[in-house]
Amino acid sequence: MNTTTLSLIELGVVFLGLGVLGHLASRIGLPSVPLYLLGGLALGRSGILEFSGDADVGGIASEIGVVLLLLMLGLEYTATELVTGLRQSWLAGVTDLVLNVVPGAAVALMLGWGPVGALVMGGVTYISSSGIIAKVLGDLGRLGNRETPVILSILVIEDLTMALYLPILVAVLAGATILAGLQAVAISILVLAVIMVAALRYGHVVSNVIASPDRESFLLKLIGAALLVAGVASAMHVSAAVGAFLLGIAISGATARDAARVLEPLRDVFAAIFFFLFGLNTDPRGILPVLGIALLLAAVTATTKVATGWWAARRQGIGTLGRARAGAALIARGEFSIVIAGLAVASGSVDDGLAALATTYVLLLAVTGPIAARFVEPIVRVVSRRPRGTPGLPEAE
Numbered sequence: 001m002n003t004t005t006l007s008l009i010e011l012g013v014v015f016l017g018l019g020v021l022g023h024l025a026s027r028i029g030l031p032s033v034p035l036y037l038l039g040g041l042a043l044g045r046s047g048i049l050e051f052s053g054d055a056d057v058g059g060i061a062s063e064i065g066v067v068l069l070l071l072m073l074g075l076e077y078t079a080t081e082l083v084t085g086l087r088q089s090w091l092a093g094v095t096d097l098v099l100n101v102v103p104g105a106a107v108a109l110m111l112g113w114g115p116v117g118a119l120v121m122g123g124v125t126y127i128s129s130s131g132i133i134a135k136v137l138g139d140l141g142r143l144g145n146r147e148t149p150v151i152l153s154i155l156v157i158e159d160l161t162m163a164l165y166l167p168i169l170v171a172v173l174a175g176a177t178i179l180a181g182l183q184a185v186a187i188s189i190l191v192l193a194v195i196m197v198a199a200l201r202y203g204h205v206v207s208n209v210i211a212s213p214d215r216e217s218f219l220l221k222l223i224g225a226a227l228l229v230a231g232v233a234s235a236m237h238v239s240a241a242v243g244a245f246l247l248g249i250a251i252s253g254a255t256a257r258d259a260a261r262v263l264e265p266l267r268d269v270f271a272a273i274f275f276f277l278f279g280l281n282t283d284p285r286g287i288l289p290v291l292g293i294a295l296l297l298a299a300v301t302a303t304t305k306v307a308t309g310w311w312a313a314r315r316q317g318i319g320t321l322g323r324a325r326a327g328a329a330l331i332a333r334g335e336f337s338i339v340i341a342g343l344a345v346a347s348g349s350v351d352d353g354l355a356a357l358a359t360t361y362v363l364l365l366a367v368t369g370p371i372a373a374r375f376v377e378p379i380v381r382v383v384s385r386r387p388r389g390t391p392g393l394p395e396a397e
Contacts, residue, residue: 014043018272031139031370033132033275033332038367040279065274067230067244068223068267069134073152074248075256075263076143079200086153092312093157096330099304100126107297113351116172120344123165124358125301129334129366130155130241135271136370137329147313147322151329154312159242162336164189169340173347191236199250206247207255219262275366278334282363286356294360302365302372305330320384321377328376332369337362 021039025032104125108117133155137143167185198206210225212218226244233243251259287294309327318326341358344350 014276018276022272030374031136032272033135033139033370034367036272036275037279037363040276041282041284041363043280061270062274062277063230063240064227065267065270065272066131066241067226068263069131069271069274070241070245071226071248072138072260072263072267073130073134073143074245075251075260076148076248078252079203079249083200086156088316089150089153089157089312092150092154092308092315093161095311096154096158096305096308097126097161099308100301103297103300103304107293107357108354111293111351111353113354116344117350117354119169119172120340120350120354121358123162123169123340124333124337124361125297127158127162127333127336127340128155128305128330129332129336129369130159130245131271131274132332132334132366132369133329135275136332136373140374142325142329145322145325146316147309147318147326147329150313150316150318150326151309154308154330156242156245159245159336162242166340166343169343173344173349187236191233196246199246203250203252206250207252210251210259211255215262218258222259222263223266278338278366279363282359287360287363290353290357290360294357294364297357297361298364298368301333302331302368321380324376324380325373328369328372331365331372333362333365 017039018036021035022032025035101122104121104123105118108114108121111117113121133151137148137151142148164185167187206225210218210221212221226247229243229247230240234240248256248259306324306327309325309330310323313323313326337358341355345352345355
């Protein structure tokens with residue numbers, strides 16, 4: 001068979017397999033993300049089967065999946081709601097930073113990876129996966145819940161922190177001067193400020209440009225704008241996800257509602273590819289030697305994320321179930337953590353064991369995070385010994 005024929009067959013098998021896994025997830029009442037990840041792991045390097053795939057095409061499809069996930073999340077909120085949420089949740093963002101950077105940095109120092117390794121692992125354990133969390137919230141029908149703006153605010157603060165962290169990390173890994181690192185940070189801040197101001201002050205203009213009575217034209221303009229903004233943000237060393245999210249914030253009114261409706265099936269397809277490829281690129285042989293440390297680190301940082309979400313939701317007057325849902329939603333780690341570890345290993349500045357630990361750690365929380373988000377409500381009800389509908393535990397909290 002020629003390469004094109006083989007790629008078509010493999011892609012057909014992948015899409016059919018993902019469809020079966022998605023159907024199975026809905027039948028057993030689980031989010032689809034863990035099954036997509038495990039499916040990729042089974043077909044990846046040294047897995048049950050060997051899937052060659054086209055790395056370049058898969059990588060682009062994966063990036064599009066993250067962009068569409070965050071664009072859809074942004075469409076759920078207005079710029080005013082975002083600013084209000086950031087003002088109310090900045091203290092939770094600081095708490096999140098401290099509680100979740102320290103465990104990763106401490107493990108790196110204990111393993112003898114030095115300050116650079118500590119900087120890398122601190123970033124790996126800090127940042128939650130916006131892509132996985134956005135998918136899970138949508139799958140579980142929680143986008144309209146009271147705690148969701150709290151979750152969203154913390155995720156945005158994390159992504160904005162990454163816009164400052166990544167230039168510093170790249171400079172440190174490259175052995176650049178402090179001045180070069182500060183220049184990169186200044187550029188990131190400027191880009192974020194421009195995008196934020198455009199979203200706040202000129203959102204109606206953006207909506208009018210994208211809006212169209214013709215569905216085909218509307219969809220093309222919407223996807224084109226999302227990829228363009230994400231690409232420009234990435235070129236300026238700002239998260240492409242942040243750029244897509246802020247574009248979603250800028251689109252409002254009827255345009256936002258139409259955009260959410262036409263994008264939903266595309267988002268689901270590309271997001272499935274993203275999670276599948278994440279599992280596909282994980283080598284199972286590197287998991288066992290670091291599994292013990294990864295399990296311990298995952299348990300500690302899952303607890304700190306739950307504590308962060310619980311406390312942040314409590315400050316907003318949200319009830320017990322809402323606090324628990326907020327904490328459980330933040331557990332998942334994913335794309336950013338892998339990017340951080342990949343940058344470090346590619347630079348040759350850290351021990352090779354760091355990549356294995358980071359990958360195992362992320363895979364554990366990428367799988368258990370969505371499961372925890374799904375089952376947190378029944379667990380809280382059992383622990384509190386309160387039946388469904390008891391006053392004080394309303395469903396919308």
